[in-house]
Amino acid sequence: MTAPDILNVGHDCGACPIRHRAVCARCEADELQTLEQIKYYRSYQAGQTVIWSGDRMDFVASVVTGIATLTQTMEDGRRQMVGLLLPSDFVGRPGRQTAAYDVTATTDLVMCCFRKKPFEEMMSKTPHVAQRLLEMTLDELDAAREWMLLLGRKTAREKIASLLAIIARRDAHLKLKNAKGSTVFDLPLTREEMADYLGLTLETVSRQVSALKRDGVIVLEGKRHIVVPNFDRLMEETGDDSDGGMLV
Amino acid sequence: MTAPDILNVGHDCGACPIRHRAVCARCEADELQTLEQIKYYRSYQAGQTVIWSGDRMDFVASVVTGIATLTQTMEDGRRQMVGLLLPSDFVGRPGRQTAAYDVTATTDLVMCCFRKKPFEEMMSKTPHVAQRLLEMTLDELDAAREWMLLLGRKTAREKIASLLAIIARRDAHLKLKNAKGSTVFDLPLTREEMADYLGLTLETVSRQVSALKRDGVIVLEGKRHIVVPNFDRLMEETGDDSDGGMLV
DNA sequence: TCGGCGCTTTGACCTAAATCAAACTGAAAG
DNA sequence: CTTTCAGTTTGATTTAGGTCAAAGCGCCGA
Numbered sequence: 001m002t003a004p005d006i007l008n009v010g011h012d013c014g015a016c017p018i019r020h021r022a023v024c025a026r027c028e029a030d031e032l033q034t035l036e037q038i039k040y041y042r043s044y045q046a047g048q049t050v051i052w053s054g055d056r057m058d059f060v061a062s063v064v065t066g067i068a069t070l071t072q073t074m075e076d077g078r079r080q081m082v083g084l085l086l087p088s089d090f091v092g093r094p095g096r097q098t099a100a101y102d103v104t105a106t107t108d109l110v111m112c113c114f115r116k117k118p119f120e121e122m123m124s125k126t127p128h129v130a131q132r133l134l135e136m137t138l139d140e141l142d143a144a145r146e147w148m149l150l151l152g153r154k155t156a157r158e159k160i161a162s163l164l165a166i167i168a169r170r171d172a173h174l175k176l177k178n179a180k181g182s183t184v185f186d187l188p189l190t191r192e193e194m195a196d197y198l199g200l201t202l203e204t205v206s207r208q209v210s211a212l213k214r215d216g217v218i219v220l221e222g223k224r225h226i227v228v229p230n231f232d233r234l235m236e237e238t239g240d241d242s243d244g245g246m247l248v
Numbered sequence: 249m250t251a252p253d254i255l256n257v258g259h260d261c262g263a264c265p266i267r268h269r270a271v272c273a274r275c276e277a278d279e280l281q282t283l284e285q286i287k288y289y290r291s292y293q294a295g296q297t298v299i300w301s302g303d304r305m306d307f308v309a310s311v312v313t314g315i316a317t318l319t320q321t322m323e324d325g326r327r328q329m330v331g332l333l334l335p336s337d338f339v340g341r342p343g344r345q346t347a348a349y350d351v352t353a354t355t356d357l358v359m360c361c362f363r364k365k366p367f368e369e370m371m372s373k374t375p376h377v378a379q380r381l382l383e384m385t386l387d388e389l390d391a392a393r394e395w396m397l398l399l400g401r402k403t404a405r406e407k408i409a410s411l412l413a414i415i416a417r418r419d420a421h422l423k424l425k426n427a428k429g430s431t432v433f434d435l436p437l438t439r440e441e442m443a444d445y446l447g448l449t450l451e452t453v454s455r456q457v458s459a460l461k462r463d464g465v466i467v468l469e470g471k472r473h474i475v476v477p478n479f480d481r482l483m484e485e486t487g488d489d490s491d492g493g494m495l496v
Numbered sequence: 497t498c499g500g501c502g503c504t505t506t507g508a509c510c511t512a513a514a515t516c517a518a519a520c521t522g523a524a525a526g
Numbered sequence: 527c528t529t530t531c532a533g534t535t536t537g538a539t540t541t542a543g544g545t546c547a548a549a550g551c552g553c554c555g556a
Binding site for chain 2: 070072074075076078079080082083093094095096100101123124125126127128130131133134135137138140141142144145146147148149151152153198199239240241242
């Protein structure tokens, strides 16, 4: 029904192209106008909390630039990241009153927000918007289930390799092929954030990153800049099926 | 927009009340008729595979009776359950060609299926169906993220307690309060299935169930019948916030 | 130029859960 | 009534990853 590349076929119309591409690739002019009317931007500094779990959340939004995380925290402080939001990702729960997770800006962040009430009204009048949102939510559910396999069954080394592969693949903006065909990118997360993503401690993350470096799977330039000389080699370390990670 | 108890306000109309309640609480007569026309039932025996990951899946369905699981398997056999389907749960991916996970009947299973093509057509004509499905998918996403916290950060004992609490709460059909206020239910999973749910080995599951029994948190009658004398006591063992598990 | 302070690395040690192995239980089949 | 066998329990041992502790490394601001 909806082409998988719909994210990339959007018309740029106004100040928030990503947003429109993300949700409204098939919007007609009047719907785009509605969106224009109810949208606004918010900026956050690195480290700032966007919203706390349980707080009233009267908007939905998409990330324009920067990175945000969704995390859950237990009473004694154990933390688990449950979502990683890169540019063009959607956040918000149409039909829900409150936030279910802490949302935090891990880098400087700009979000394009839409007041929830009018957004929901538009949704109920425009079937393909609800369908598009369903589509995106199913994608997130797939990602969450892939993540569950990682958390439940992968070794620390496999977890690290998987995370590097995910970031390298998903964050197309940062991903580059240099002359020799290496994949190059900057880690947008601290060791602690990686640990919260992977269900590890930051020490274990550090050790396994060092091990991958020692074994030549990655080259570290500084603490954050990663060079992957051979992406297939990295993929072998993830423990995933070798069919290129195609979600079948 | 949608009342949270919508699952319980449905009209019983014909042979598949659960199905209609799950997706069509607000359907008008002609939509129900459409559903009646495209629905059919399938039965599976305990242990049978409903569909393999990667197979073409040309239906969506809801569980009528019995229990099904979604699992992912790594090349070397490590398995992680990523979904547990109880009666009234929905399975299927509108807009997707193929199954993303193995779906297996863990007990005898009856599903009410709808051919995907006409179902999708109805969806695009009937905004509230797409919205309802979005609603349900968001619920699943919440459950998946709760599950991620469990997999990433909980101890074996907390995992077991959490699973028992989830089953006791979620499977309202099996849940009973007896004279003394105990919660009583039958475990619908083997130790191995519990292990695949929790990211543990079956031996660890067995040991921790024994430990909870030794400590009086649960009483075991046979291998499968569980009595929880004090549900709050069980909840304390889960590591979850004490506010009754309300998803805020 | 120098502290100071996040962030990271590395080392020594410990422990929760995995692994390996054996025995037990109970229901179904003969 | 016995056998069988899937599912389960329990014990002994190992190990991956956690915990605690101490440096190391930039980078920013004074």
